[in-house]
Amino acid sequence: MTDPVYVTDALIAEDIDAYLEQHQQKSLLRFITCGSVDDGKSTLIGRLLYDSKMIFEDQLAALEADSKRVGTQGQEIDFALLVDGLAAEREQGITIDVAYRFFTTEKRKFIVADTPGHEQYTRNMVTGASTADLAVILIDARKGVLTQTRRHSFLAHLIGIKHIVLAVNKMDLVGYDKAIFDRITLAYRAFASEIGITNFTAIPISGFKGDNITALSDNTPWFKGPALIEHLENVEIGASADETKPFRMPVQWVNRPNLDFRGFSGQLASGKVRPGDAVRILPSGKTTTIDRIVTLDGDLEEAVAGQSVTLTLADEVDCSRGDVIAAADAPPEAADQFEATLVWMADEAMIAGRAYWLKLATQTVSATIQPPKYEINVNTLDHLAAKTLELNGIGVVELSTDKPIVFEAYGDNRTLGGFILIDKISNATVAAGMLHFSLRRAQNVHWQASDISRDMRANLKNQKPALLWFTGLSGSGKSTIANLVEKRLHRMNRHSFLLDGDNVRHGLNRDLGFTEADRIENIRRVGEVAKLMTDAGLIVITAFISPFKVERDMVRGMLPEGEFLEIFIDTPLAEAEKRDVKGLYKKARAGQLKNFTGIDSPYEAPEKPEIRIDTTSMTPEEAADMIIDRLLG
Known part of the structure; x- marks a missing residue:
């Protein structure tokens, strides 16, 4: 192989237009490198950049200096330093985040993502794989198929990558032994068939020495090819398949x-x-x-x-x-309930029943997730019972959206089958998912139209439906004020109903505890009941702590504009503790009552409630009058 020609200022000054014209017609292959820690992923990519002449002279000089400083053997270049850009990566000699690099050959353009091998960075690997056409799975020839090899192969297959290259690296450290290469290939084939990988290309390489990277090596006369670059240049990628x-x-x-x-x-x-x-x-x-x-x-x-x-x-x-x-003759489906595989990417665990934004292609809807059907142990492929998903957890879940979305199964169409979940408060991406299919009940259950409308029911009662949603700390006075409001409405011949937080837990929600997930489900059920009652033309009054803004917003979204009135009973925690009629704060302070709002569970105060009641300066009677005036005024 001839020595690389490095990019110089003189070369940059050449006819750029001609260069661009030459290269813009080339196809683009996106691929990732993945595998176990220290299998040589970064070194391989550095070698590809070096051999494809994509290194500037100043970069080469800096690379040689860095290689000497970090103690590379002899005067050899440490190619991994081209990719590992974070200080922590260089200090530890590992890859932490996804690093994207571009290079080109005479036949094709490439974008390669170097993904972390550590289990704790699974979300980073999934991010890098989400747009890839091909995965290069590296295996250290001295170690064989490891747990991380299995994990990344499973994830690559899960994400829908069709082309797999098994790169058995560091062959120079095992004397280029064909028997070792064959043994590793056979072991990987047995595992790959278990997870549905039916075809892959195995190549013996040395990223450090350059064997079988750009050309076949004399050190492996028993290997007849292709070399890695040759395979990457000629593999057929998805655009043509998508066109059919x-x-x-x-x-x-x-x-x-x-x-x-x-x-x-x-x-x-x-x-x-x-x-x-x-x-x-x-x-x-x-x-x-x-x-x-x-x-x-x-x-x-x-x-x-x-x-x-x-x-x-x-x-x-x-x-x-x-x-x-x-x-027109072959449209995709539209549905609002699905089974999906979910990869959880947030430090905070998934909360079943909480509403998240779901973004699929250009569609954005509100979605809620049920507890996982099971979590997948990506090391053993076992299905494990789970109530939630933690950081880097992968599970199969059922989810529902607030309106139908157009979709296809991820295996058929990655654009219309892949989605992300976004936290409604922080706006952070918390999960990536792949839709399997719509649930049968989503297609069989239809809304039954009624000849009597909600307006007709309300007119019969001579009132406008509304939901008065009282929220505040335990002991703030919600139930007291709500009861006074209902009594006043009753005297005015208004049709109302009071849903109290304690009362619904005796029946409708008796199966729910006080974990965050159970509290969310408690509010969801109450919201659905309140919606039905307003459909009947009633003025509904609820008195719940309802500590989380996203759940209060969920209920607001169930009703027509203007019918949800958020009433914040604003009482300082110290004042609420003084009242403590039920002795709950005392138990919570003593550690006898877990997940108690204001003590060991947060309360998110409303930012812009329709009505704010300051109980330190207003009597319950005055508060009730203020609410009635706002409702009927």
Whole structure:
């Protein structure tokens, strides 16, 4: 192999336009390297960058100096230092975060992600794998198939990576022994078949010495190829396969630059589309045909999977961001209940019943998760009983959304089957998921229309339905004030009902405890009951601590605008403890009552309640009058 030619200022000054023209037509392969700790992932990527001449002269000089400083043997270059950019990574000699690098050869462009091998960084590995077409699973020839090898192979298969390369690394340290390579390949094949990997390419390599990386090595005459780069250059990737599937395009943006143009912009997730093709807008189901395929460089006669375009339609149909334009004769499903695999990425454990934002393609909806059906031990593939998922946990769950979403199974379409969950308070991504299928009951259960509307029921009672949601600490005075409000409404011949926190736990919610998950379910059930009561035309009064803002917002979202009145009974903790009629604070302070709000469980005070009652300056009677005036005024 000839010595690499490094990038110089003179080369940079060459005709860049010609260079770009030469390379822009190349296909792009995204791949990851993964495997056990210290299997040589970073070293392999560094070698690829070095051999593909993607290192500047100043980078090479810095690399040589760093290699000497960290104590690389002799004067050899430590290629891992090209990738491990964090100080902690260099100090410990491990990869912590995902590092992305770009390089190119004469045949193809590449984006490679170096993913961590440690179990504690599973979420980082999943992030790197989410957009990859191929995974290079590295194995140290001295150690064979390890737990981390199994874990990362399982995750790569789970994420939907179709192409697997088994790179048996550090062959130079075992004397390039063919028997060792064959033994490792056979052991991996036995494991791979258990998790559904039916095909992979095994290559003996040395990332440090460069054997079988860019060309076949004389040290392994028994191996007939291909070399790693040759395989990466020629493997067929998903774009062509996606083009054979039915047409789908999630709408990202309604393009309306003027009154004479209305188009729908997005990237084709699969299939092909031409002007004149019949399409269906989902989830509405409206049909029309494609009029034009518009791009910055002019109209196209055809668009294929992976292209970003603007489509104009022959008819004025309702279509907006989050909708999916699909082939009329082969549309995807729309549903609101699913089974999915979930990879939990947050430090805080998953809370069953809590509402999270679910983002799938360009659709964003509110979603709640049921306790896991089981958690997957990725080391043994065992299915374990679990009530929640902790950081890096992987489990199969059922989830429901507040409205139908357009989807396909992740195995069929990664764009319409892969999603993330976002915490509604912190706006942090807490999980990544893959939809399996919609639940049968989601398709069989339909809303039964009634000839008597909620407005007709309310008019019969001569009142407007409302939900008065009292929230505050235990002992704040919620129940006292709520009871006074109901008595006043009763004297005014108003039809009302009081749902008290203690009372519903005697019946409807008697099966629930006081863990965070149980409290969330307690509020969800009460919200559903209150919604039915307002549908009947009633004024519903509830008195619950309801400590979490996201759950109060969940109930607010169940009702029409303006019918939910949040009433914050604002009483300082010290004052609430003084009242302590039931002795609950005393027990909580003594450690006899766990998960008690204000003591060892938080209370998230409303930021903008419709009504705020300061019980330190207002009597319960005055508070009740204020609430009645606000309700009926």
